[in-house]
Amino acid sequence: MRTERSLTRLERVFSRLDREPERPAHIDVPVMSRHRVVLFSATLAFYAAIVWAVLITSWLVRLDWQLMFFRPYQQWPEVHAFLDYYVVLGQRGPTAVMVAAWLGWRSWRQHTLRPMLALGVSLLLLNLTVGAAKLGMGRLGPHYATEIGSNEMWLGGDIFPSGHTANAVVTWGILAYLASTPRARRWLSTLSAVISLGVGLTTVYLGTHWLSDVMLGWVAGLLILLALPWFEPLIARAEAWIFSLRDRLRVRSRRTAAAPAAPAAPPVAAPAPVPGPAATRRGPAQEPATARDPSVAARSTRPPHLAPGPHTPRSERSPVTPGGSRRPPHSDRVPRSTTTSARPLA
Template sequence: MRTEPKPTRLDRIFARLDREPQRPVLDVPRMTRHRVVLFGATLAFYLTIVLAVVTTSWLVRLDWQAMLFRPYQQWPEIHAFLDYWVVLGQRGPTAVMVAAWLGWRCWRQHTLRPLLAFGAALLLLNVTVGAVKYGLGRSGPHYATEIGSNEMWHWFQAGSDIFPSGHTANAVVTWGILAYLAATPGARRWLSALSAVLSLSVGLTTVYLGTHWLSDVLLGWAAGLLVLLALPWLEPTIATAEAWLFTRRDRLRARLRAGRGGALPMPEPVLLTPARTPAAEEEPAPLREIVPPAAARAPRTSALLAPGPHTTRSERTPVTPAGSRRPPHPDRMARGTAAPAARPLTGG
């Protein structure tokens, strides 16, 4: 009796992804006029902050005043708590937490878009913020050398990659992507407010700890917001990547099924015409069917069977056995011999 192979964990995952979604699919945000205006305003704010720091304006003096105030010495009782709170802006721990949540949503909604959108946002953030950090080369408060200077263009010094604040920008993108992927407008509003509070608090925590200037936090907040506002332009690329991944998944599933001995499509027989010789010119040679090698291979015979061709019972010629099939017995007479005379019965 042939039994079906037991499905593996990968088969169950594929079967889960192939089912119809039980929850509504997320609405893909579009680049509306309101979003374009907000993107332009945020970009103008971004360029204004950069220009104000490069020209050593009043914003640089404000940076120095906040740094010389030394908030970590003014309120030392909250220092231990803020050391842990600033972790909400570190890329590694926050990316793992948010990716785990979005992975569960991908499982429930049968789509890869949440994880792909999160990956695209992090990639865009690293490229844009990293390019500005290393391009401007601003030193942090702990590495400042001259009071009142903007501490720019220190490319080959330690701590010269803090403008804009990576903690703040990462907090905006990591927690803001939850609002971007929200399924309802109400959830989107609440998550937007929560991500704004988290990102600003993380940025001000870096100022309290003395690792960033105040202008670093403002520019990091604007950099993260620009990434979130630009995500609708990447939605076609995200959809293309999702379709490509599902196609690769289908090919992998078919390959795994074939590797477990599944039914493979047999190649069609090819008809070949034999080569014509002078002797074969008079009568056309019949076409010969070339069968696949797997079907043309003769079945292997067991070592217990006698050599030679074997036929089925219906193909064998009936043969009448000679003699009797009954086993020999001392009181049993063979056929064709006369029975001995009956002995008289004795007794009273």
């Protein structure tokens, strides 16, 4: 009879979290294959085509103006409050914090810095490419348009391409790029596509971007994801350097902790006492004990309430002869005289 209790789904999740972090034996690192190069080239050509269509004020610009006059936020006002919060999924700060928290936990679990480094490289490329395009073309948004039917280029704006859309493609697409299994990659690719598509259309609904801005933002984010395999060797070298620096710091800290303590300074001997009259009578042949042993000198220091002068042991003191006889007086004895005559020798 089976008595083991089957674990629930939540208990299995917590049991996996309690396991010791371990680095996977094999990490699938994408490489810049021929298929990816062809896809990158086609996406780059589409990017240039969108920019050219806006520059020559083609049908794409006329479609931008038609959507602006349609004012979707007035056609469907009931979803306005929800889309105001949904568009936050394309803002760089909140999305970067959420994705960095997940990739940081994954880096700790797998003992690798590749997820965090890949996220940093993708965000750096996003800021450089999209930011340069925004400032270089200077297109104004629908709310600040000056002339009906114009492309509003080089007028000091910064909306072409859409930063929200490109950021949504990169930050959510990096999860699919770093997926460890094909199944997870498919699910995350679908999720990132839905989020980025919704963020782009939300900016058109709110009237903050032209449709051509959103299209160029999708293409710009996809270009960054397709170009990431070219930076994989740089990411690997950066990870190896960081780990080697960590190991050197650990070794240095262990050596510092294991180093012996500095030797204590030798005790300073007390100054030798000035010889008194008794030491002068002993002469140079007899050396006092304080000169032979510094500890005796330290112990021989007399307190201030005693008489000054060096202390000498009893064996070194000069004998003192009493002035009179030590015998008690006797009445029946006659004291000897010093003038008695000498006895005759036999």
